[in-house]
Amino acid sequence: MSDSSPQPTAAFDFDHPPRDPVETCLAWFEEAKRHAIPNPNAMTLATVDADGQPSARTVLLRGFDAHGAVYFTNFQSRKGRAMLAHPRVALLFFWDILNRQIRIEGAITPISDAESDAYFAQRPRESQVNAWASAQSEPIASREALELRQATFLAKFEGVPVPRPPHWGGTRVALECVEIWQGHPYRLHDRVQYTRLNGATIPAAWRVNRLCP
Numbered sequence: 183m184s185d186s187s188p189q190p191t192a193a194f195d196f197d198h199p200p201r202d203p204v205e206t207c208l209a210w211f212e213e214a215k216r217h218a219i220p221n222p223n224a225m226t227l228a229t230v231d232a233d234g235q236p237s238a239r240t241v242l243l244r245g246f247d248a249h250g251a252v253y254f255t256n257f258q259s260r261k262g263r264a265m266l267a268h269p270r271v272a273l274l275f276f277w278d279i280l281n282r283q284i285r286i287e288g289a290i291t292p293i294s295d296a297e298s299d300a301y302f303a304q305r306p307r308e309s310q311v312n313a314w315a316s317a318q319s320e321p322i323a324s325r326e327a328l329e330l331r332q333a334t335f336l337a338k339f340e341g342v343p344v345p346r347p348p349h350w351g352g353t354r355v356a357l358e359c360v361e362i363w364q365g366h367p368y369r370l371h372d373r374v375q376y377t378r379l380n381g382a383t384i385p386a387a388w389r390v391n392r393l394c395p
């Protein structure tokens with residue numbers, strides 16, 4: 183981090199870490215939002231497919247609490263198929279300007295239809311239509327072909343609310359392993375890893391380890 187970089191303010195004492203990582207994650211998400219970072223809620227989502235092939239892409243965090251981290255996607259996409267084959271994922275946040283990283287690993291479950299419906303309902307209409315128009319991860323011949331699909335669905339839903347596609351919705355990642363990372367000069371970074379000890383039970387019990395950088 184250069185001298186002119188904004189200094190993080192949400193205190194985290196790596197020698198005396200809190201017993202639970204949730205409040206820290208929330209504080210760090212809020213702090214990222216306060217800086218002029220485009221998409222402070224962007225995270226890398228890593229999946230493993232049926233053949234054991236890992237893949238990663240960016241998605242947006244849309245919810246976070248003790249029950250887990252929520253993102254929305256197309257369940258028929260490449261990641262959707264991988265999530266079905268191996269319902270465990272890893273998430274990674276990196277805020278360069280704060281020299282911070284959060285890693286999350288855990289089992290995934292779909293959120294309820296009601297929760298996905300509620301989220302979908304407040305999306306811009308164009309995004310709702312495009313969730314139907316885009317067969318995410320499938321080949322398409324051209325931009326023109328994509329726009330034609332968009333026009334088809336715009337016409338189909340003209341004058342009526344756009345329903346949520348059944349293949350699109352939210353996924354919750356259980357907080358089974360959470361790592362809080364603060365960078366320091368010359369690689370002497372601070373890391374604390376939280377490993378969940380009591381499955382999905384709330385409140386969670388955690389093993390807390392400081393890790394070498």
Ligand SMILES: Cc1cc2nc3c(=O)[nH]c(=O)nc-3n(C[C@H](O)[C@H](O)[C@H](O)COP(=O)(O)O)c2cc1C
Nearest residue numbers: 221224239240241242254255256259260261262319
């Ligand atoms: C900043 C950013 C945010 C994104 N947010 C999402 C998202 O929330 N959900 C999603 O399905 N794709 C999102 N994408 C697109 C994905 O990175 C990816 O291209 C898409 O989901 C297809 O991935 P797949 O073929 O591995 O399934 C986002 C991309 C970027 C760059």
